[in-house]
Amino acid sequence: xxxxxSGVSKVFGDFTAVHPLDLTIPEGSFFALLGASGCxxxxxxxxxxxxxxxxxxTVLLGEEDITALPPHKxxxxxxxxxxxxxxxxxxxxxxxFGLRRRGITSVRKQVEEMLELVELGPLAGRxxxxxxxxxxxxxxxxxxxxxxxxxxxxxxxxxxxDLKLRRQMQLELKRIQTEVxxxxxxxxxxxxxxxxxxxxxxxxxxGRVEQLGAPDELYERPRSTxxxxxxxxxxxxxxxxxxxxxxxxxxxATGTDSVLRLPAERCAAPDPQTGGKLLVGVRPEKIxxxxxxxxxxxxxxxxANGTGARxxxxxxxxxxxxxxxxxxxxxxxxxxxxxxxxxxxxxxSPVCPEFSVYEQNVERDARLTPGADVVLRWRPAxxxxxxxxxxxxxxxxxxxx
Amino acid sequence: MTTTGKHPGSPAATEDPAPPPRRTxxxxxxSAPAPLRWLRRNAVVLAGVASLCYxxxxxxxxxxxxxxxxxxxxxxxxxxxxxxxxxxxxGVADMCGSLGLSLQIALLATVFATAFGTFAAFALARYRxxxxxxxxxxxxxxxxxPEVVMGASLGTLFLNTRxxxxxxxxxxxxxxxxxxxxxxxxxxRVMSMDPRLEEAARDLYAGxxxxxxxxxxxxxxxGIAAGAMLSFALSFDDFIITQFxxxxxxxxxxxxxxxxxxxxVPVQVNVxxxxxxxxxxxxxxxxxxxAGRRRRRG
Numbered sequence: 105x106x107x108x109x110s111g112v113s114k115v116f117g118d119f120t121a122v123h124p125l126d127l128t129i130p131e132g133s134f135f136a137l138l139g140a141s142g143c144x145x146x147x148x149x150x151x152x153x154x155x156x157x158x159x160x161x162t163v164l165l166g167e168e169d170i171t172a173l174p175p176h177k178x179x180x181x182x183x184x185x186x187x188x189x190x191x192x193x194x195x196x197x198x199x200x201f202g203l204r205r206r207g208i209t210s211v212r213k214q215v216e217e218m219l220e221l222v223e224l225g226p227l228a229g230r231x232x233x234x235x236x237x238x239x240x241x242x243x244x245x246x247x248x249x250x251x252x253x254x255x256x257x258x259x260x261x262x263x264x265x266d267l268k269l270r271r272q273m274q275l276e277l278k279r280i281q282t283e284v285x286x287x288x289x290x291x292x293x294x295x296x297x298x299x300x301x302x303x304x305x306x307x308x309x310x311g312r313v314e315q316l317g318a319p320d321e322l323y324e325r326p327r328s329t330x331x332x333x334x335x336x337x338x339x340x341x342x343x344x345x346x347x348x349x350x351x352x353x354x355x356x357a358t359g360t361d362s363v364l365r366l367p368a369e370r371c372a373a374p375d376p377q378t379g380g381k382l383l384v385g386v387r388p389e390k391i392x393x394x395x396x397x398x399x400x401x402x403x404x405x406x407x408a409n410g411t412g413a414r415x416x417x418x419x420x421x422x423x424x425x426x427x428x429x430x431x432x433x434x435x436x437x438x439x440x441x442x443x444x445x446x447x448x449x450x451x452x453s454p455v456c457p458e459f460s461v462y463e464q465n466v467e468r469d470a471r472l473t474p475g476a477d478v479v480l481r482w483r484p485a486x487x488x489x490x491x492x493x494x495x496x497x498x499x500x501x502x503x504x505x
Numbered sequence: 506m507t508t509t510g511k512h513p514g515s516p517a518a519t520e521d522p523a524p525p526p527r528r529t530x531x532x533x534x535x536s537a538p539a540p541l542r543w544l545r546r547n548a549v550v551l552a553g554v555a556s557l558c559y560x561x562x563x564x565x566x567x568x569x570x571x572x573x574x575x576x577x578x579x580x581x582x583x584x585x586x587x588x589x590x591x592x593x594x595x596g597v598a599d600m601c602g603s604l605g606l607s608l609q610i611a612l613l614a615t616v617f618a619t620a621f622g623t624f625a626a627f628a629l630a631r632y633r634x635x636x637x638x639x640x641x642x643x644x645x646x647x648x649x650x651p652e653v654v655m656g657a658s659l660g661t662l663f664l665n666t667r668x669x670x671x672x673x674x675x676x677x678x679x680x681x682x683x684x685x686x687x688x689x690x691x692x693x694r695v696m697s698m699d700p701r702l703e704e705a706a707r708d709l710y711a712g713x714x715x716x717x718x719x720x721x722x723x724x725x726x727x728g729i730a731a732g733a734m735l736s737f738a739l740s741f742d743d744f745i746i747t748q749f750x751x752x753x754x755x756x757x758x759x760x761x762x763x764x765x766x767x768x769x770v771p772v773q774v775n776v777x778x779x780x781x782x783x784x785x786x787x788x789x790x791x792x793x794x795x796a797g798r799r800r801r802r803g
Contacts, residue, residue, distance in 0.1 A: 153708055154707075154708075155704050155707070155708065174707070174712075175704075175707040175708050176707050176708070176709075176710045176711055176712050176715075176716075177710075180708075181708060181709065182704075182705070182708045184701050184704070184705055184708075185701075186701070188699065188701040188702050188704065188705040189705075190702060190705070190706075190720060191702075191724070192723045192724060201706070201709045201711075201719075202709035202710050205706075205709060205710040205711045205712075205715055205719075206710050247709065248708075248709075251709070251710070
């Protein structure tokens with residue numbers, strides 16, 4: 105069932121946890137609220153569950169206003185962070201809890217079916233403390249799902265699991281969501297988790313939704329520095345507009361002569377004017393790295409190496425322009441890290457002190473070692489531009505520290 | 506989804522871990538003589554046994570002398586074995602009456618102190634209100650106050666407000682001094698409870714009353730039980746405060762024993778003492794066996 109939050113806010117004393125928020129979560133979707141701790145995502149979830157009373161605004165479930173309903177009267181269930189299983193009840197009674205409270209006495213068959221769904225049948229008689237983290241997580245899920253809620257809320261459901269189990273449970277949750285077909289609202293601080301599972305992600309920062317959209321849209325076209333840095337990594341270059349108005353924006357990186365181009369529609373800043381400042385961004389894996397000796401000069405439209413050709417093909421499939429010259433920067437490798445599937449380079453460039461580049465680990469150029477002079481290239485269609493008045497480091501790990 | 510249990514035949518099950526290293530003989534060749542080595546190895550156990558003896562010796566004496574047949578009125582010297590006192594525990598005038606009174610007061614004091622104390626503990630642990638800090642500090646005062654001072658002051662209070670001394674004044678006094686212990690025991694438990702469990706209950710269609718009965722109360726139960734047992738024990742054997750607040754016809758068991766000690770202690774007092782001790786041991790053992798069985802079954 106659709107959840108509609110309109111103007112919902114929450115203030116604790118003099119701290120505003122959630123600024124007035126408008127959000128529509130469509131029926132049957134897997135919706136993720138993504139943000140760092142303290143950004144208001146859990147508070148938002150708790151207001152949907154009824155565990156927190158909004159300071160202002162209304163919460164609608166379908167057409168019904170549920171703002172004033174206490175949690176036990178809402179057809180909504182929650183999988184809590186750290187699960188909150190009842191330690192004095194065994195697994196079967198934990199799962200049966202919701203049914204029993206609604207006066208259903210013959211719960212056995214349903215409990216068995218539900219434990220079957222999460223593959224915990226043989227453990228029905230155990231107490232929660234006798235289960236592993238992954239098993240507890242599945243009990244929590246079964247305990248919520250058995251009530252056939254209209255909406256299932258998940259508060260960092262995988263946060264306490266180790267990496268491998270987390271990956272497995274991500275797929276498992278996605279399968280169960282498809283199977284039961286109810287709306288899932290998932291709160292997480294893990295951007296990878298949000299992108300893997302959700303149809304729609306709302307990135308929250310300091311009590312506000314920064315951007316909302318499909319995972320690929322958020323990643324490819326971030327609209328703020330926070331989203332650009334929080335979802336994956338971005339290289340941001342401060343630049344001045346030299347040509348605006350057409351289909352393409354042409355910029356010059358501040359303090360250099362390097363020319364950067366991007367389609368005007370990929371600019372998130374309102375009304376870019378010649379002489380204005382923008383932050384030009386590109387993702388590290390979009391960049392191709394060549395040794396300076398192999399560089400065929402300015403304005404080369406095609407790329408010699410295999411990676412470049414593949415990128416061209418992807419471009420074509422996206423139907424984006426393939427005509428303009430690549431963006432090109434020069435630099436020197438400061439650091440190279442071997443990650444198995446890829447190589448991670450940090451490149452010193454006049455326009456950006458720490459340029460991140462990921463190269464697929466296919467055919468490595470042995471000369472690409474720290475100290476080597478290199479040329480960075482990427483397509484204008486892979487470039488985005490953001491309003492330069494924001495903090496360029498918002499949402500980075502450094503900022504969090 | 507794979508199960509996380511161990512499969513027979515998995516590497517962990519087939520590969521035998523290396524046998525634990527043998528206890529190495531004393532280094533340097535200068536091995537101490539055998540008895541000394543044995544002493545060194547078992548010193549902690551010996552110290553433990555000695556402390557236990559120190560604790561339990563008085564109880565053993567009480568138990569032993571409940572089978573005595575003293576010559577005179579004083580049960581201080583061993584004369585001969587007899588079960589007279591055990592077969593006729595109420596053979597002494599007024600003793601069983603005082604025992605009944607003590608049990609009655611202890612039971613009522615436990616019920617009231619546990620109920621009030623539990624409420625107070627929840628308030629102090631869960632809610633924020635003006636005077637919470639003061640309340641938390643004041644709760645400890647009755648425990649810290651010398652009993653004799655508290656008993657005397659309470660007596661003065663009853664005298665000045667013209668409350669007739671008797672059953673009610675004793676009960677009021679006992680509830681008062683038991684209350685602090687219940688609050689402390691229950692509060693510690695409530696503070697350690699995860700508030701998310703109650704949220705989970707509310708989320709799973711339990712109204713406020715159901716949440717309290719099905720989740721809060723069972724979780725707080727060990728703390729409440731500890732408070733109640735403490736209350737019963739404290740109330741049952743209190744002499745000082747009771748002495749100051751009892752009426753002429755309300756003689757509790759401790760008061761009876763005190764009075765009897767002047768004229769000669771009957772063996773039956775030891776019988777009652779031994780019985781109380783055995784009941785307490787049985788309760789503790791029963792609890793432990795039940796907990797052990799629950800753990801094994803799970």
